[in-house]
Amino acid sequence: MPSPPHNGGGDAHPPQRRHHLNLLILLLRLVTFGFSLAAAISIVTNSSPSWLRFQSFRFVFAANVIVAAYSLFEMCASVHEILKGATLFPEPMQLCFDFTHDQVFAYMVVAAGAAGAADARRLRGGGSCAAEGGFCVLADVAVALGFAGFAFLALASLVSGFRLACYVTTGSGLHIW
Numbered sequence: 001m002p003s004p005p006h007n008g009g010g011d012a013h014p015p016q017r018r019h020h021l022n023l024l025i026l027l028l029r030l031v032t033f034g035f036s037l038a039a040a041i042s043i044v045t046n047s048s049p050s051w052l053r054f055q056s057f058r059f060v061f062a063a064n065v066i067v068a069a070y071s072l073f074e075m076c077a078s079v080h081e082i083l084k085g086a087t088l089f090p091e092p093m094q095l096c097f098d099f100t101h102d103q104v105f106a107y108m109v110v111a112a113g114a115a116g117a118a119d120a121r122r123l124r125g126g127g128s129c130a131a132e133g134g135f136c137v138l139a140d141v142a143v144a145l146g147f148a149g150f151a152f153l154a155l156a157s158l159v160s161g162f163r164l165a166c167y168v169t170t171g172s173g174l175h176i177w
Contacts, residue, residue, distance in 0.1 A: 035149035
């Protein structure tokens with residue numbers, strides 16, 4: 001059952017601040033979704049030498065698809081919170097869910113990007129890109145888009161961590177100002 005925000009009985013934070021924070025989270029989720037989806041599409045459309053032969057590029061694809069799906073779910077949760085004024089799950093559970101998943105998926109996508117960048121560099125150094133230049137360019141683009149998605153997911157993680165810290169200290173997932 002959805003849980004309305006709990007802050008000790010009184011509304012210590014104006015609804016406008018809550019609305020602005022929710023819009024910021026929604027924007028970060030939307031940008032993360034866009035970059036992750038674009039990275040997944042870039043890698044899957046790269047068919048010169050099949051990207052499936054490279055474990056690191058499969059990891060880049062899988063990590064970005066997972067992050068895009070997670071970001072889509074979180075965008076829906078943010079829209080629900082904006083429209084209904086309540087979280088999907090009880091607030092403490094929602095805040096812990098958001099923060100832990102943001103952290104796990106951010107580490108996963110940055111690890112995938114690092115693995116993909118290392119393989120792309122190895123291919124470029126081995127002269128493979130001279131014959132298959134398009135493959136290397138699309139691999140670099142996919143890795144770069146994945147890193148951009150990571151940056152926005154890391155920012156979302158900071159905001160969700162801040163909300164969780166506020167809830168732990170004050171009983172409300174809102175900011176303290």
